[in-house]
Amino acid sequence: MRTLLLLSLAATLTGCPKKGPKTVELTAPQDMTLELLNAWTAEVCALIEEESGGTFTKTPHVRLATPTELRQVVVDEAVAMDRIRYPKVPERVLRERYAGMPIAGILGKYGIFTDVMYVDTDTIWSMALEEGGPEQVPLVAKVLLAHELTHALQAQYGDASARWDELPDNDALEAFRSVTEGQASWVERRVATRLDADHVAEAMIEGQGWSFDNGAESAMSFRLWSAYGQGDVWMQSLYDEGGFERQWLMVREPPSESAMVFGSRPYAHDYREPPEGWREQFAGLEAKLGQGSWSTSESRLGEVDLRQMLFAYGEHAYDDIAAIEYGWSRTADLPDRQVQFQRLRFENEDQAHGYLELMFAEPHHQPDEQVERLDFADEAVKIVQAPGSSTGMGTLARDEVHTWWFRKGREVFALHCLYFRPGLRAPEVLTAMLALVEEE
Numbered sequence: 001m002r003t004l005l006l007l008s009l010a011a012t013l014t015g016c017p018k019k020g021p022k023t024v025e026l027t028a029p030q031d032m033t034l035e036l037l038n039a040w041t042a043e044v045c046a047l048i049e050e051e052s053g054g055t056f057t058k059t060p061h062v063r064l065a066t067p068t069e070l071r072q073v074v075v076d077e078a079v080a081m082d083r084i085r086y087p088k089v090p091e092r093v094l095r096e097r098y099a100g101m102p103i104a105g106i107l108g109k110y111g112i113f114t115d116v117m118y119v120d121t122d123t124i125w126s127m128a129l130e131e132g133g134p135e136q137v138p139l140v141a142k143v144l145l146a147h148e149l150t151h152a153l154q155a156q157y158g159d160a161s162a163r164w165d166e167l168p169d170n171d172a173l174e175a176f177r178s179v180t181e182g183q184a185s186w187v188e189r190r191v192a193t194r195l196d197a198d199h200v201a202e203a204m205i206e207g208q209g210w211s212f213d214n215g216a217e218s219a220m221s222f223r224l225w226s227a228y229g230q231g232d233v234w235m236q237s238l239y240d241e242g243g244f245e246r247q248w249l250m251v252r253e254p255p256s257e258s259a260m261v262f263g264s265r266p267y268a269h270d271y272r273e274p275p276e277g278w279r280e281q282f283a284g285l286e287a288k289l290g291q292g293s294w295s296t297s298e299s300r301l302g303e304v305d306l307r308q309m310l311f312a313y314g315e316h317a318y319d320d321i322a323a324i325e326y327g328w329s330r331t332a333d334l335p336d337r338q339v340q341f342q343r344l345r346f347e348n349e350d351q352a353h354g355y356l357e358l359m360f361a362e363p364h365h366q367p368d369e370q371v372e373r374l375d376f377a378d379e380a381v382k383i384v385q386a387p388g389s390s391t392g393m394g395t396l397a398r399d400e401v402h403t404w405w406f407r408k409g410r411e412v413f414a415l416h417c418l419y420f421r422p423g424l425r426a427p428e429v430l431t432a433m434l435a436l437v438e439e440e
Contacts, residue, residue: 029121029125032141037062041059041117054244056156080112084164108144110151112151130203143191143200150184150187154183158252172254180231205228209225210224212232223304226304238250256269257302264303272326285433290339297331306344329343337420341415356412374406380405385403402421403417
């Protein structure tokens with residue numbers, strides 16, 4: 001299956017004069033000249049304005065790019081997102097996570113830091129041949145531009161660039177990604193229909209590893225689905241409620257939680273503070289699991305996080321227990337290990353119990369997983385994953401992964417030990433975590 005990575009953020013922009021499309025015979029990738037790409041850009045910008053209700057004021061600058069240049073743009077923006085997720089982790093460490101990571105099949109990318117629309121004509125040509133031949137090249141290029149240049153419009157008409165610096169944590173980031181990517185996907189598909197290119201838009205979705213009917217195909221594509229797919233669905237509901245202006249309100253005043261994108265909570269822009277004492281509750285626990293200078297970060301655990309953790313257990317589980325009252329997470333890293341502490345407060349004990357039962361249920365576990373019930377708290381489960389398996393949260397294990405889940409009343413706690421064996425140190429940490437709820 002084709003891999004199309006269309007990671008896109010909002011960017012400071014350039015806009016669109018109204019020019020007619022240019023027709024030219026295409027026999028090779030190099031026939032896609034800058035002159036031709038600029039003509040297609042002008043045509044697509046006019047369609048974006050009609051299908052989004054926004055207005056460009058400058059013409060986007062298009063640049064022919066190599067895969068290496070596109071990869072750098074993608075990595076720079078991924079690191080920028082990680083700075084929001086992990087504000088205490090040095091940038092050098094964040095960039096090391098992407099060293100050697102393959103990013104193949106990128107058709108193009110609008111750079112939020114460079115205000116440039118980068119286009120890889122070789123990759124566009126290859127996809128066009130898969131879709132039927134050289135005559136598909138203009139459609140592939142224009143559908144790509146429809147998505148990417150919607151991000152440019154978000155930056156100008158919706159002032160989206162300023163929003164990224166205001167996001168308080170990872171859950172707010174995921175909610176805003178669903179706004180920007182969801183709107184771009186929604187506009188892209190409407191433009192594709194205008195161009196008689198629905199098949200191209202569908203192929204791009206397939207290449208990302210998700211569908212509107214079935215959601216994400218794997219843990220690796222889950223975040224793409226939640227941002228592009230669920231975001232698109234939410235944009236349609238917003239349009240049904242209040243047209244284009246309701247959509248643009250979300251760009252200018254983003255939802256503060258991912259639960260709002262899934263409809264579990266009503267829209268609100270203001271940040272909802274955690275319960276008293278939750279910000280500091282896990283501070284220092286990582287020291288019990290290893291000596292060294294730990295890099296730490298904290299964030300709310302939102303509905304998108306819980307849905308991803310439940311991904312392996314089937315969509316039937318989501319409606320019952322995906323909405324949590326509040327969640328919190330602390331992540332701590334050393335060069336050879338990572339620890340995650342999590343706390344979820346459900347609306348009632350039945351939801352918390354149901355969640356833990358899913359952790360234990362078959363047949364969703366991998367063959368190389370060991371699952372064991374424990375006599376701890378109200379109920380508990382231990383899961384050990386062998387080397388090379390997936391954590392179920394999109395993280396590839398370099399070594400064994402040890403996870404403990406336990407419930408106390410309507411709250412569920414988790415301890416994830418990645419890339420190392422915690423041994424007898426884990427029970428001490430679990431006891432300290434249990435004491436948090438017993439002392440309240």
